[in-house]
Amino acid sequence: NAGVTQTPKFRILKIGQSMTLQCTQDMNHNYMYWYRQDPGMGLKLIYYSVGAGITDKGEVPNGYNVSRSTTEDFPLRLELAAPSQTSVYFCASTPPELETRDTQYFGPGTRLTVL
Amino acid sequence: GIQVEQSPPDLILQEGANSTLRCNFSDSVNNLQWFHQNPWGQLINLFYIPSGTKQNGRLSATTVATERYSLLYISSSQTTDSGVYFCAVGNTGFQKLVFGTGTRLLVSP
Numbered sequence: 001n002a003g004v005t006q007t008p009k010f011r012i013l014k015i016g017q018s019m020t021l022q023c024t025q026d027m028n029h030n031y032m033y034w035y036r037q038d039p040g041m042g043l044k045l046i047y048y049s050v051g052a053g054i055t056d057k058g059e060v061p062n063g064y065n066v067s068r069s070t071t072e073d074f075p076l077r078l079e080l081a082a083p084s085q086t087s088v089y090f091c092a093s094t095p096p097e098l099e100t101r102d103t104q105y106f107g108p109g110t111r112l113t114v115l
Numbered sequence: 116g117i118q119v120e121q122s123p124p125d126l127i128l129q130e131g132a133n134s135t136l137r138c139n140f141s142d143s144v145n146n147l148q149w150f151h152q153n154p155w156g157q158l159i160n161l162f163y164i165p166s167g168t169k170q171n172g173r174l175s176a177t178t179v180a181t182e183r184y185s186l187l188y189i190s191s192s193q194t195t196d197s198g199v200y201f202c203a204v205g206n207t208g209f210q211k212l213v214f215g216t217g218t219r220l221l222v223s224p
Contacts, residue, residue, distance in 0.1 A: 031209060031210055033210075033211075035214075040216070041216055041217075042119075042201055042203075042214030042215050042216045042217055043201070043203075043212075043214045044214070045211060045212065045213075048209060048211060050209055056209075058211065059116075059213075088156065090158065092158075094210050103148050103160035103162075103163045104148065104160060104210065104212065105160065106150075106157070106158040106159075106160075108156070108157055109156050109157075109158075
């Protein structure tokens with residue numbers, strides 16, 4: 001298994017541009033998440049999904065959109081990039097089975113700079 | 116929402132030393148996880164431990180849910196233990212986690 005993969009690894013955007021951060025997992029996990037990590041800080045939840053076609057807002061959703069058309073993919077869309085969205089973005093997934101009491105598995109991150 | 120505080124914020128150790136990292140949280144939780152973020156930014160899960168004690172090699176963790184804290188023990192530290200250790204908790208279902216700001220650990224040879 002490749003686990004959780006994210007593309008691109010790095011990206012520089014100009015203010016007002018848009019882009020999609022890609023996230024794919026091959027572990028057949030139902031639950032997927034997008035976080036952002038600002039310098040020197042912990043992670044904050046942007047959006048999450050409990051299965052294909054179901055998404056919901058996390059702690060900091062403004063300026064972002066998501067979709068979940070398949071179990072494997074959970075792209076994050078930035079429509080009008082702003083300097084405040086400069087951050088490292090992490091995608092994560094986890095199986096929902098309560099019996100496993102499993103942890104979250106993280107992708108390698110996308111470092112985004114908005115100038 | 117729930118608040119998570121980690122201490123100390125920074126820790127410098129000599130190789131071979133032991134350390135204890137603390138995580139305090141403001142409300143009851145049904146999910147608590149410890150993560151290590153290595154110097155290249157990769158996040159690795161260490162423990163899922165909403166209560167009780169677990170051990171994995173030189174690492175162990177204890178969560179006292181009734182007193183709202185968790186401890187991560189690192190014994191015989193190695194330079195590869197350097198990085199940031201995050202505690203993350205949840206109490207609202209769907210494994211939604213709230214992260215602390217981390218403890219930055221530097222282990223020198």
